Amino acid sequence: MTQETFPQLATRLAKVKESPTLAITKLASELRAAGKDILSLSAGEPDFPTPEHICEAAFAAVRAGETRYTAVDGTPALKAAVQEKFRRDNGLEFSNDAIIVSTGGKQVLYNALMASLSPGDEVVIIAPYWVSYSDMVLLAEGEPVFVETTAPDFYPRPEALEAAITPQTRWLIINNPSNPSGAFWSEDQQAALAQVLARHPQVSVLSDEIYEKMTYDGNRFVSFAKAAEKVSPEVRDRTLTVNGASKAYSMTGWRIGFAGGPRHLVRAMAKIQSQSTSNPSSVSQAAVLAALTLPEDFLAERNIAFKRRRDFVVAALNQIDGLECPTPGGAFYVYPSCAGLIGKTTPEGKTITSDADLAKYFLEAAEVAVVPGVAFGTSPYFRISYATSDEILHQACQRLSEAINKLT
Numbered sequence: 001m002t003q004e005t006f007p008q009l010a011t012r013l014a015k016v017k018e019s020p021t022l023a024i025t026k027l028a029s030e031l032r033a034a035g036k037d038i039l040s041l042s043a044g045e046p047d048f049p050t051p052e053h054i055c056e057a058a059f060a061a062v063r064a065g066e067t068r069y070t071a072v073d074g075t076p077a078l079k080a081a082v083q084e085k086f087r088r089d090n091g092l093e094f095s096n097d098a099i100i101v102s103t104g105g106k107q108v109l110y111n112a113l114m115a116s117l118s119p120g121d122e123v124v125i126i127a128p129y130w131v132s133y134s135d136m137v138l139l140a141e142g143e144p145v146f147v148e149t150t151a152p153d154f155y156p157r158p159e160a161l162e163a164a165i166t167p168q169t170r171w172l173i174i175n176n177p178s179n180p181s182g183a184f185w186s187e188d189q190q191a192a193l194a195q196v197l198a199r200h201p202q203v204s205v206l207s208d209e210i211y212e213k214m215t216y217d218g219n220r221f222v223s224f225a226k227a228a229e230k231v232s233p234e235v236r237d238r239t240l241t242v243n244g245a246s247k248a249y250s251m252t253g254w255r256i257g258f259a260g261g262p263r264h265l266v267r268a269m270a271k272i273q274s275q276s277t278s279n280p281s282s283v284s285q286a287a288v289l290a291a292l293t294l295p296e297d298f299l300a301e302r303n304i305a306f307k308r309r310r311d312f313v314v315a316a317l318n319q320i321d322g323l324e325c326p327t328p329g330g331a332f333y334v335y336p337s338c339a340g341l342i343g344k345t346t347p348e349g350k351t352i353t354s355d356a357d358l359a360k361y362f363l364e365a366a367e368v369a370v371v372p373g374v375a376f377g378t379s380p381y382f383r384i385s386y387a388t389s390d391e392i393l394h395q396a397c398q399r400l401s402e403a404i405n406k407l408t
């Protein structure tokens with residue numbers, strides 16, 4: 001046996017595909033290493049720093065010796081702050097043991113799927129979707145079932161959701177506002193989905209609300225569980241509400257996510273966490289305690305910058321022949337359709353047959369990195385993250401426009 005084949009890998013890994021963005025990321029780093037000035041519009045994180053008062057809380061925690069193991073599912077102080085956050089921001093009531101704090105929203109989702117899926121269980125995912133949902137379902141030995149949506153609101157028709165549900169369906173995963181589309185769903189739109197689920201008691205809802213704080217144009221965010229309450233308190237009670245500090249407070253590296261939901265599920269999630277990673281970082285928990293309990297005025301100013309950038313990018317892309325870009329109501333992504341460019345030819349004589357080809361062309365010809373729609377299960381589109389400086393966005397849109405003009 002060669003080193004490449006030993007030890008043998010788990011069968012469950014066979015279904016998990018390599019990230020389709022990997023090829024683009026690899027090419028981008030090769031080009032960068034070769035001295036090219038690559039502009040990256042592919043980051044999934046705010047470009048703003050973690051606010052000073054949050055960093056100060058972390059320094060204070062280290063000095064106070066908060067450097068040891070904590071309770072597996074979060075310190076009592078942070079869990080109480082999460083409980084209060086859900087009450088204050090979302091109108092949701094959870095008992096203390098129905099709350100968990102984990103190492104990022106990602107671990108919350110992973111714990112939830114590992115705790116609840118058995119082989120053959122199905123999970124309905126709305127496409128376009130955040131890349132990790134489907135692979136996490138596969139790792140947990142479940143079967144992802146996709147419901148496709150289209151621009152501008154990327155909202156599933158309730159009939160399409162109904163048609164995707166079978167007796168094996170265990171979860172519906174939703175993400176509002178959405179990564180990658182930035183789509184924002186209203187309370188009524190969510191209530192209409194809850195109405196469908198009310199007819200299917202075997203289906204619970206995993207509502208990923210990590211972009212909650214980034215909404216524009218007066219859009220008022222309502223948690224899915226709150227929207228569901230109007231039509232079915234049972235659906236509300238079958239919802240796991242997932243959130244975290246990464247996006248709202250520019251804390252991606254601190255790795256704190258949290259959730260509130262059905263008590264027996266949350267306890268099972270804590271059990272998995274206790275045998276895998278134990279508590280999330282004690283220092284990060286102290287920092288997030290400050291984030292959740294101190295004023296968050298900085299968010300309004302940051303959202304003004306995000307909205308300005310969104311408006312610039314949407315207008316710039318819509319001026320380009322072959323692109324159609326809706327104006328998303330939340331998050332920090334735009335997701336233009338590039339259907340008008342499929343079939344075009346590059347100056348080198350290559351035909352653009354997919355959004356992956358187009359992303360590769362953008363990287364080579366414009367030195368701009370975007371993520372192709374294929375990564376999110378919906379083509380032909382691409383995702384631009386506008387969580388970067390105005391200057392980079394101006395330059396990048398100029399370069400994209402020039403590169404697209406060269407297609408014939």
Ligand SMILES: Cc1ncc(COP(=O)(O)O)c(C=O)c1O
Nearest residue numbers: 044104105106130179244246257
């Ligand atoms: C939709 C969505 N959910 C969850 C996450 C996970 O974030 P974290 O693990 O940093 O909390 C991300 C991060 O990109 C995301 O975009």
